[in-house]
Amino acid sequence: MMNGDFRSERPGTSATYTMDDSDEEDINLPSSGEDQKIIRRPKTSKQTFLTQSRATKKRSANAKMKTRRSLEDRPPWVQPSVRGAMPTPDMTVTHINQTHDRVRARDMAAMFNEGQTSTDWLKNHSIEHFNLTLKDLLSKGQIIRPKNNNNKRLDGPPRELQFEASVVNEFEYKLYESIEMYHNRIRWLLKGSKKTFGMIKGNKVALVIDSSDSNCGFGRISHFRESLMELIDEQLHNREMLYLMSFGTDLDTLWHTPRYTNIRILDEARYWVNSLSGTGGCNLLAALKKVLKVKDIDSIVLVMGSCPDQNAEALVEYIEQAAVGRQVPLHCVTFDCNNHLTNLTLRKLADISGGRYHVYASGSEEQIYTGTDITMLLREIRIAQDVINKIQEMRQGMMGDALVSILNEISLEVQKLPQSRFLPRPPNHTGPLVLEEAAFLPKTSEDWLQQNGLKGKRLSLYQVLAPNAFNQIEEFIPIIRKSVRSQTHEKAMTQFEWHDGTIKNVHVDPALLFDYQKQLGATVKLYERRVDWLSKDSRRLFGTLTEKRIVILIDLSLSNANYLVHIQHSLRLLLQQQMLNKEAFNIIGFSSTARSWRPFMQEPTEQNLQMAWKWALGLECGGSRNFLAALRLALENEEDRKRNMTVDGIYLFTSGIPDQLPEVICSFMEEATIAQPTRLHSILFNVDDYDSNGAIPGRYANITQTAECLRTLAHVTRGRFHWFRETGIIESDDIKGILSEMDKAVNYSQKCAMLVDSVKKRSPKYQAELMNGSSDDQPKMLPMRPSSAKRKALPAPKHTELSLARLQITENKDKEDGKPLPRSRPSSAKKEPSKMDSNRIASEKDRKSKRPSSAHKSKPSKQVFYTEFKNEVGTVYKQYPDILSKKKSVRKAINHPVIPDREELKTTKEWLKLYGLSKLRLDLSKLVSGPECTHAKRHIGTLNKSVTAKYCTIFPSVNIKGTVRHLQMQAHELQDYEKQIELVLRRYLRRLQWLLGASRRTFGxxxxxxxxxxxxxxxxxxxxxxxxxxxxxxxxxxxxxxxxxxxxxxxxxxxxxxxxxxxxxxxxxxxxxxxxxxxxxxxxxxxxxxxxxxxxxxxxxxxxxxxxxxxxxxxxxxxxxxxxxxxxxxxxxxxxxxxxxxxxxxxxxxxxxxxxxxxxxxxxxxxGMDGDLMAHKLLDEGFKDIDHPILPTFDSDDLKQLVDEIEQARHFLSQSRSFRQLFGTTTKPHEKNKSSRHMPPNHIKPSMTAAAT
CATH class of the missing domain: 3.40.50.410 (von Willebrand factor, type A domain)
Known part of the structure; x- marks a missing residue:
């Protein structure tokens, strides 16, 4: 067929093609008439646009002779027996092509009977659906390069296309078949009532008829009635519901509501149509208002034959407003109307409402082809004809010198294809996404380390050693009159530098440190697994996407033209693996200009992700890197603001430096993210082989400067920086944080080994082994004695209970005289005194106790005595203090403050300097602060057990700022303190009400x-x-x-x-x-x-x-x-x-x-905050419940300072009440003495012991 001559007729009709006798066969096809014509169709042979040589034809003839001889040599046909065989069904086929033909014929027949519109019908029967466009034809060809005289291919652009002749013939045959199908559908649309009114859609139809004098006069009414009767009989009789209305100057409806179709309803409709007559003007607007209010209809058929009374703008504007939120299309029909303005108005109404437009003109048949249904079919016929014309030009280009010009035209079509089409692609690059839903919401390494870091897991070395670490203490010892520094035990303690640079004495527990090192090893393995996880899949390219609403910025500058497939593949992995668990996303590609996938962020459903991937496949590179335009498109999106959607994270995927300066971008980010905490994460993919002869970028920078710029942009907005290349990750903030934590763990492990080694070297066994293995020539020596093993003096004789009680009274008297004794003896003063020294000290204390005291320091004296219970001693007062003297008491008195009721114009800071708790001397921590409780259990060698001091059983112990102290206030004093603190609290609350009143609530x-x-x-x-x-x-x-x-x-x-x-x-x-x-x-x-x-x-x-x-x-x-x-x-x-x-x-x-x-x-x-109400509740209800009501948290400086002082006072009040409760459970010494008189002797022991202590 490539070399044949064409007759005037086209395939599919009764014409016959005459080809060369050597390469043809006869095919009998049934024609539309009674006779059958013979079509000569060329056999299938691979041909090109170049003319075949004689040698090629000779080889082809020899091959055909061999095929004929093989056919002649095969055995004769044997007729099979069909006895008892079942008849074959109608759909039984013997070839797959026959199945396709039957299904296609069935679909074609079905489409005519289903009553589909051309829009719906062309979804399955368009040229594009059948893959018959010129692009599809070019895809079937093979691009070859021209050859030189030496039969070598040149390196120039492609100049020729090579096709198989059978492919071109089949392609052309399908085009003719499609054109014939479109002609048949047009003929079907021009039959009966479809020619006059078009094809009616919908099951619940409202028919609105123009009954104006212009349409129903001048002999038109009879033809109009006949057409409407034909419409009812052919198309409306099988509808579910009908509603009929005519309009002229007034409206006339057959029924008030739509009626279900039956014989009676159809008869009423026919009778109503036969009674139509002219009713004045053409009030189309009133008819539309009426019919659009009717419920239960899904299609409106508007038949117009005259010009409406209203102008076109008013009608179009009304339909635009009325069609909002409704799905009722208007099927507009122009019935034999010669006014072109009416035709234009009805076309606009149909387009706005989503309906169709149909024209009927008895005097001009060509106007009917301007309707919506037929226009779409004619457009498909033109597309098919254009492709056929291209095929004819290709055939003509195979002969003579016309080959070059035609191939140039084809090469232009090839040049229009994007350059990325010729780049190598990974497997299934253009296929649909294979989505993976993440099992958990990823976190940044910074957030992840807050929970899994060494500090979060309490695995910091300083946290582990803190319970066994002690500061070096240097205090002044009054006895020896000099400062003494604490010393380190040589065998169990070692000096260790703390994280703040200080030196501490640490007790080293090897078992504890061994267990700690095991935990460090497990934690390091966890960090290694996270680094491995961060280095895989799309996280290697983009890092982790942690925000819920994100926008991805893709660099599409001309410098990335050779890496477009790589960019698309990276984006594909991201959409598949990390996008499904987000709330909203959008993609913006930027070069010299920025364009987004959607006008606003979309939910990452499976359909949206597939559509985003299809959009990404069509991206092309060109221009520079206008990053600021893309950033503005992402942050200044009015559509997102209308939906109250803010961008949480922006991920920039680029290979170079932006066109704008970093200072400009940082300033814009600061201003644009005032009301939204948006973070910018920058991803740099390293490209080493930029073409030096290619396009010059807007700004040039080497890879180090580019990385520094992108790193700055990310860190300014608290984002992350990610830098990678084909071989792996170069720099990543996420991985850098994990590696830093791993280095810290290794450092802690080394310090642990150093501590254990330092203690091990001090052990005598280690020193002995070191000396034994040092040298065989040297004589073996015993290890040297440690410095702590010096000769000690003999211990002093043991004191009796009476002597100890006398010594204690003497020491207490010395304390009262103003000579404080040290809290504990230093390690340097732990030398056991000799017998003579102890006797001398005891005698000196006895002499001191016998000295008469001065008048201004008269103190009560006590006398100790043995009790009847074993070796216990008791005490009695021998001399009482002068209570009538005006001397100042040693105890701290409770202050009774007076705060003026009139408010002063001062800031809260200045006001609290005058009337704060510290200034009013109502700080409970200072009032109750007595000596520290240092009476821990002590091992008594003679008793061979640990004995605790009896002092702690008499005086209650309280915790003051983390230190255990003995409570020095009595119950009545605490009750007086509570009364005063309540008065101060009420004054503070009145001050708070004053600050929250009038204009001070807003301005302070x-x-x-x-x-x-x-x-x-x-x-x-x-x-x-x-x-x-x-x-x-x-x-x-x-x-x-x-x-x-x-x-x-x-x-x-x-x-x-x-x-x-x-x-x-x-x-x-x-x-x-x-x-x-x-x-x-x-x-x-x-x-x-x-x-x-x-x-x-x-x-x-x-x-x-x-x-x-x-x-x-x-x-x-x-x-x-x-x-x-x-x-x-x-x-x-x-x-x-x-x-x-x-x-x-x-x-x-x-x-x-x-x-x-x-x-x-x-x-x-x-x-909405009302602190005045909370203050009123406190003043009204009192302070019985300290924890309720809770005052709100204020941000203002004045209110915050005052509320803090109120909370401090409430805390002191609660603490005082809890201290006062201790006296209810603690027995007083005088009560013990009274009760001991009425108890047996075995109950005297605790009270006497307490008194002695």
């Missing part, structure tokens, strides 16, 4: 006498502007006018507007004028905070500035702090900041920093 207490108030009236204050006006009016009258404070008010938004040029006195006239000016505030513009502060500093007399705002300034916060610091360094003006209903933590941090820099106060106004 104004303590200066010359102030300027800067008020933010930007557009973000629109929801709180009325509240702000009320609070400003209260500030003017409640604080400025009452306290005689000179003031000025400055409003700032996009510009600055002061109320007065300077400070004014708070007269009644000025206050009224200020209130009137405040009432004119209107929210609009930006937030120029810096300019407002600079304007306020121009006033020479101002003492403080009160800045009220609800967000960050337009300029950089760092710049505002820097400029204010320069201006205010010398003047020292207070800048009190007020956060007005601001939920942005970043903005609150800025205001807090600004106030702290100027040594001022920060105040935050809460909309």
């Amino acid at each position: 207490a104004v303590v200066e006498k010359k102030v300027i108030v800067l008020v933010d009236t930007s557009g973000s204050m629109v929801s709180h502007m009325e509240e702000l006006k009320r609070e400003l009016v209260a500030l003017i009258w409640d604080q400025f006018q009452r306290e005689n404070i000179s003031f000025n008010i400055v409003r700032f938004s996009g510009d600055i507007e002061p109320w007065r040029n300077g400070l004014v006195e708070p007269t009644e006239i000025n206050c009224h004028d200020a209130v009137r000016w405040v009432s004119t505030f209107a929210p609009a513009g930006n937030t120029c905070t810096l300019e407002a502060l600079v304007h306020a500093f121009k006033d020479k007399d101002v003492q403080s500035i009160y800045l009220l705002t609800d967000g960050k300034p337009d300029s950089s916060t760092a710049r505002v702090l820097r400029e204010v610091a320069q201006v205010n360094t010398i003047r020292g003006v207070k800048i009190h900041t007020i956060s007005f209903n601001c939920e942005d933590e970043t903005a609150n941090i800025f205001l807090r920093q600004l106030a702290a820099m100027c040594r001022s106060r920060y105040h935050r106004c809460y909309a």
